[in-house]
Amino acid sequence: MEGDVSIIMTDNEKKLLEHAYEEVEKKRNTTKMDPYRQVFHLMPPTGLLNDPNGWIKWKGTYHLFFQWYPYDTSHGPKYWGHYSSNDLVTWKEEPIALAPSEWYEKNGCYSGSAVDNNGVLTLIYTGNVKDEEDRRDSYQCVATSTDGTHFTKLGPVIDSLPDGYTAHFRDPKVWKKGELWYMVLGAQTVEEKGRVVLYSSANLTEWDFKGAIAGAGIGGIVDFGYMWECPDLFSLDSKDVLIISPQGLEQEGIHYQNKFQAGYFIGEADLDNVIFHHGDFAELDHGFEFYAPQTTMDDEGRRILTAWMGVPEQDEETQPTVTNGWLHCLTIPRELRIHEGRLWQTPVKELQKLRHNQESIKETLSANELLVFDDLAGPAMEFMLTGLEEIKGIFEWTFRNEARLIFNGGTHLLTLERRNTRTHLTEQRHVRLDSLKYLHVFMDASSLEIFINGGEAVMSARYFPSEKDTSLTMKTNEKVTVSLDKWVLS
Template sequence: MTEREKELHQRAYTEVKKHQERVNADPYRQSFHLMPPAGLLNDPNGWIQWKGVYHLFYQWNPFACAHGAKFWGHFSSADMVKWKEEPVALAPSEWFEKNGCYSGSAVDQDGELALIYTGNVKDEEGNRESYQCMATSSDGVTFEKKGPVIDELPAGYTAHFRDPKVWKHNGSWYLVIGAQTTDEQGQALLYKSGDLKNWTFEGPIAGSHIGGLEEFGFMWECPDLFHLDGKDVLVVSPQGLEQESIYYQNTYQAGYFIGEMDYETPAFHHGDFFELDKGFEFYAPQTAVDDKGRRILTAWMGVPEQDEEYHPTIEHGWIHCLTVPRQLSVKGSTVIQQPVEELKELREKHVEHKKAEIGPEPVQLENVSGKSVELSINGLEGIEGIFETIFRGEARLVYNKEERLLTLERKNMKTRLTEQRHARVENLRDLQIYMDASSLEVFINGGETVMTSRFFPEDDDESILLKSSEKTSFTVEKWNLQAIN
């Protein structure tokens, strides 16, 4: 490690220590979600199972609850149940990354853990440069920087060029990277390499003005291309889609195209874009395959430029968290997300109400309450009218059977007025809800639809209330979930 790196790592640890008490005293600190020890977290990075251990890095500004020159923070886990905080992986110590070690990915290269990430550089006038850089490690904890491996922009693109995701296909390395054309359109570009160091530009594979897509955002962030259940899937976070009724309700979206990758042309032939999540906070997801062959996704539970400065946790010196790890599968034209089964190991104190009778008066079922819980509601096929769950008096999940509409409602962080996000759900059958101290992840109909959001309830309200405009009955199960560290 260079002296400059040592100094930056030390400054980060000192900053964390300084805020530790304040951070830990926050009732909104999560119990089973990964959070920064202090400061701001955004994208998950370098997500990989390497030599049997899961490594999950993240975009981190240790010095403020705002975006800035990002570090890579690092967590590891043997089982995705218990997680350990590792030393800082990357700090923006070098000229080619001086304004941030931005997002990237991890691969194993001959037994070494290689990180490929974006070095963000800005001059005094705010002009950007972007370098795709490599760092390697033999122990998975300390990284040695190898410098830029792509140091030029392809012709026709701006310096909004970042977030390389690397994988191996037919013996070659490939990466997709998020890009912006000089006429400000978002695209995903493909590069190829034999050794991770020398890369050739193969061409754009998807984006605005490609393969029948019209204008589709001014920038594509965090692309991720993978093969799953006989299909190729491109996950991407496009910026600049206009809201259309219940679609694209957040400042920026994250979603996917299902299709077929042609590595020769190259081109990604695909269908429509679908959002991965219909809640308030979900962005920049990244996936990895583990040794059981599962494709597992995790995402930032946040959205850029969306009320970030109004999060109540800022008072306590930290902001944002990651989602739980979710296993992906493809069913028809839908990517299904399900919490990884390991999360069952966090369960304790099982409560079950078979055929619970629910009517227009809100009911608190016995022992169905808490702060960090999993709630499973089955047998909802028979409900009529309007069915509602109220979480700690602060958020409501409302299904309107007639309108086939599921609505998540909470109070806006800035105005404290009610705000809503909607999802079309043809026939509600089941809900699996992961509620933590300040978040809700709602998996609908086995993960066909997901709604992810932060929420900030009163500390002493642990209620979960159920009601239904028409008398009905269904099964409710609840577990308390243990902490992951």
């Protein structure tokens, strides 16, 4: 990685960037040797990646920033890493966009968003500050760029908290409607209730607090987590959608099984009166790793989402990539639409450019017969499986002997199963379906993203199979004829 640190910046910022580049280059070769490095998912060059940030298409190029601690696989003071792409398939590693160099961000340049302000790429993010006793202050900050690569920090634009809120006040998502800019922030009340608050501005630097637009005590929600992170409010298909990552939800049957969740409300937002009338909360992903999603709208009018394929405090330190100095990745970009009152997610069409060596197979499985596909031609594959509508019993699909999909036609329950990296015991996640029509699977060296019934539901997971095991097997307890299309992805 090469970084131009000759632009105007403070001495401390220059020093931090130079040190980060040196450390990354020292470790890059070790990281590259890891067999679990992904083929087509975005990962950190070294160190730890988490939330996607600043997701935007600006002047014809997609820019995707991410929370990054380049030195280690722990959650240290966060930088903003940066990738760019012209097609959502081939990505370029850009110089570090933000380093925690100034007093208002010394413990991390936390999550935020990006907007185009009259041709200027503008980042709005949270500066995190902690004192010797671990007490926190939060500042909402701005940085600008005219070339999309090098950023000038303007400092805090919101430097105080509204009454009744703690310093857990972060992750600004900004957009423009009419003549005004709007910002939603994830927040926590002093009673430790999660909320989303709304600000407005005429110029991106002077902001007016409008109030809480969603959260505990609003819109019929009594108690729903102690902190709401990474809010994203946007219009889609004549509705308004609020995406949040609530912390502190208790498991309810097959729901909310991860340490922290990510999901959405659909309704109507009245920004003038700070009211969001909405339906029930729904999870965005029913797998093991999915958090802090962020969306953008591109030139085609598509609403595209990506997320961190990880969860805070959930078995991070036991993932085997830690040994080789890196941790976590992002999901593939997903296009959103509203269908039958729910958000549906589908892989963006550009990913078809990754496809090579298509094979189409039609097989009839007899009861309790094991169908083995042992020539996958590599760890990165795409599968489309159809012919599942007639399943009344149990159907199983195993990936490299490390993860398994199980559909029970009697209970309509689809289960994703894998081995836990900490306990080494089997663990499961579930989604209930009216019917199972087809499965669309993206398999990378250490991840699975499973799109169900054309986007009705998604299950994402990291998994860590043996490098030598490329097997794929299917089994059912009844006679079933299935059709499988598969591609090598590169």
